[in-house]
Amino acid sequence: MYPASFEYLKPQSIEEAMALLTEHGEDAKLLAGGQSLVPMMKLRMARPKYLIDIHRLADLNYIREEAGQIRCGAMTRHIEIEESVLIRAQLPMLAVAASEIGDVQVRNRGTIGGGLVEADPCGDYAPVALAINAQFKCVGPKGERLIPAAEFFSFAYTTTLGADEILTEIIFPLPAQDSAGVYLKLERVAGDFAIVSAAVQCAVDKNGVCSAIGIGSAGGGTVPQKALAVEALLRGQKISPELLAKAGELIQVDAEPIEDMRGSAAYKKKALSAILRRAISEALRQAEAKRVS
Amino acid sequence: MDFPINPPIGERVRRKETERFVSGTGRYVDDLLPAGTLHVSFVRSSCAHARIKSIDVTAARAMPGVRAVYTGADIAAHVKPLRVGGSSVLRPVKLYPLAVDKVRYFGEPLAVVVADNRYLAEDAIDMVAVDYEMLPAVVDPEKAMEPGAALVHEEAGSNIVYKFHFATDGIDKVFQDAEVVIKERIRSHRITACPIEPRAYLAHYNKDEDTLTMWSATANPHSLRGRIAEIIDFPEGKIRVIAPDVGGSFGVKIQTYQEELLLPYLSRELGRPIKWCETRIEHMRNGRHGRDQIHYVEMALKKDGTMLGIRDKIIADMGSTYTVDHSIQAAALYMTGVYQIQNYSVDALGIATTKTTHGSLRGIGKADASYILERLVDIAARQLKIDPIELRLKNFIPAEAFPYRNVTGALYDSGQYHLAMRRTAEMAGYDRLRQEQIELRKQGIYRGIGVAFVMEPTSSSRIHATGGYASCRLRIDPSGAATVFSSMGEQGQGHETTIAQIVASQTGIPFDKITVIHGDTLPTPYGFGTGSSRSSVVLMPSAWVAGKLMRDKMLGIAARQLKVLPENLQIDGGKVFAKDHPEQSIAVMEIIRTAYGAIHLLPENMEPGLEVTGYFINPNIDYTPDDKGRMNTFSSYPYAAVIAVVDVDIETGMIKIVRYSTVHDCGNMINPQIVDTQQQGSIMQGIGAALYEELRYDEDGQLISSSFMDYRLPCAEEVPELQLEHIITPNPFTPLGAKGAGETGMLGPPPALCSAVEDALSPFGVKVRETPLTPDRVLNLIEKAQATPAHG
């Protein structure tokens, strides 16, 4: 609980933060809400020599709707996402995911950008980002680039973001008006990380056929997954109980969950299947309700 | 029986302590920082079991801000070893403040760095190089018993460090002849208490005065003082131990720890105040652990459900530096619980393993016993197809049999078990619940109704360990306010309030004018630690005795002045007056002034001043067993009936507690508000133990649940709908009629929730024998049951 010594740097702009990051390289870490990094420093599992605090950069804290997208600055806090009227109306499953992170103290400080870069195998944002194909905007010495969610998570606690890059914005394409999204999280006690979780965004047509579907899940392995095979299985189909059961089996096929105090690998596979099926059923129900209303 | 429980005894008086706790003005060890304080960090073993070949501290000594580095051997050369073991049966071993030639559990302290601040100390411990010769970890207590197993303490000659045997005549015959025998292996898993404040110590040796002050987050200041005096060979009278506000103990702060004894030595060596506040991870690894017993247990019954006898074999995992045996004895002596069972045998073994030391934890031993017994009763009920409430009602000790001598000699003071069980069933709507259960099953909802009846022996008295008495010194100050010096400290129990209620009731001094001083060895009378729910059984009566002595003295002074016999006098509204002639009165203030300043007006032979000490001795205690091994080591026997309702999600294994109904009997309540909150907190702790919390070791003896990320405590959202009622059967052996109130709550959830889950999953025919009921374990139970043909 006593971190090694470090130097605290407080840049006033993204450019200044970039310059500091370039200057100190491997010795530096960006500090967002500190809700993952600071505990690791206290355990001395992270020992950065320099902390570059970008938590309060106003340029990185916003939620806005633009051209059919919701754009969140990377330093937008969990609580702001949870309470955003815009997100609650347009992308409710994102607000739900944010609301289920840790406790209110964590949500008051932790940020969406920090949460995604931390890439905890059971973080709450990733399934949502994967389900609807969010994109992550980053800046680095060579300029800006966009990373699709499906290419972002490379291993547990590891992403494809360069050590010299800063995540600046998360771009969520807005799903069609008639589609519905559901985020379901299975947790031991309130405020814990997920054992498994699933995000499903889907639409149904008047024949009851699933016309569009996006699925993201966590807990099935070292990285959160976009469930492409399950999406393909269900897309364009009328979803019968048998098909749903098949989806539940399919999600387990490539799953290699991490064993820990939250459960054995065998258990997590079963739990993932159950949560996925429930999320799909509930999303379909909501989509159908939207269609008829 | 008539109890002198006049107001404010029995009232929901607001706690004196609450305001400072909720406003953040409490003062804990970590808030103290005398000038010149140095800070320490411990080098801790990175393995479970190894010989220490060498420790290289040269680099650490050269680190900035480092004042000293000591290894276990350095310390052992200058201090005496700790006394270990509270009884003759426990194999004695020598223990030093730091490991000397061997480490015996993951996290054991083996060297210490003293530095200008904690950060620098932590930097330096990283530089200490320890060379280990690895020895096999001893993790499984059953394997540890086998011949050839690696020995945790070579000098003990065996890992079986404790043995206890008890048997009634003809027990085997009872089992041979029984119509039904239920036989199970049931385990209570290892947990810890997690007080909100981990351990914290500050030792200050004052060179000019040649005195030592030790601030400790302890629940046992007087014993600690004695131990410090012993190990550093320093006059006890020059040591003052102060427990400031302490953020919870639940048993884990009642024992003395290795680090706790080292700090006074360091302070004396270095002539500076020395401070150490434990981190949470250190606490999980080094604070006392509890439970962790395996019982091979059998019950003999008649087909009609009459219980005839119990045979038990207990294998208790004591961890490495075992210090107490009463967890095992408490389990062994109370395995017949609340039932009329007069045939019983037990063989209990305490096993040393390379795990953290086992010790006191809310419900020690008794929680294991009641959990395992109640599991057995449920399993019997299911096998005999008798309703679990009916089976219990059939076998309970009846109200008219109290005081009841159980088979092991324990004397249960009082109880109305049938009434408590029936009232709980009524409150929970048991019959309706059974109907609903059938309906819900048709909808695919697995609802379970769990029943448990738990009894908690409280206020233990053991030779040299818990003393068996408590005292309060009471002074009415010349100003008319009163000060009470309590022999026992508090860590959240509300003694400052309840003692003041008792003294106010006896002396007429207003509650708000009474201050209670505790946890400081200088002003308070000698006493033992706060544990075993003994405060209401033995400490509060001592306050009552002090109050009575004071009252008698005040009335004696008044009697002489008013020329009325003391027994005809009454105290009320700041006056003492004759019951029959209220106009004949004298102000209490006048009596006080007389006692201090006009002693010529005192009755003959009365001492001046208003200062008395009240002692109370635990009633009905046997300090040694009789020729058949029977003894009573506890003074009061509170209990609770529980009905828990759960829904089990059979796809995810998740358990939701729909409602928890309980009727509790701790006799007369000094402050019902405090009893309620003790119950609520205690029940939540029991829910944590049943469903979420587990200290799990891997094969190499590493503790894998050593932070709150892995060791999950229930939080506010897990609190179920709670129905809590009390029935009052006063304890006839204490002047207040009170029984212990701190622990019974925690005993209920493990058996009640296991019972409920087993009931919910009865269509699959599952049997619960392992806890906690994690979702993983629940799904496994279902799968295993499905793999074997369902019974019944």
Ligand SMILES: Cc1cc2nc3c(=O)[nH]c(=O)nc-3n(C[C@H](O)[C@H](O)[C@H](O)COP(=O)(O)OP(=O)(O)OC[C@H]3O[C@@H](n4cnc5c(N)ncnc54)[C@H](O)[C@@H]3O)c2cc1C
């Ligand atoms: C008690 C507790 C419970 C929690 N429960 C959950 C939970 O249930 N679900 C969940 O999802 N999370 C949970 N978390 C984690 C929480 O969401 C963190 O807030 C989050 O993981 C990290 O965000 P942060 O803003 O705090 O980042 P920090 O901790 O400051 O940083 C995390 C990492 O990201 C890097 N980083 C931060 N911002 C950027 C950026 N813009 N560009 C590049 N790198 C960056 C940092 O250098 C660091 O390596 C919990 C945390 C705690 C303490």
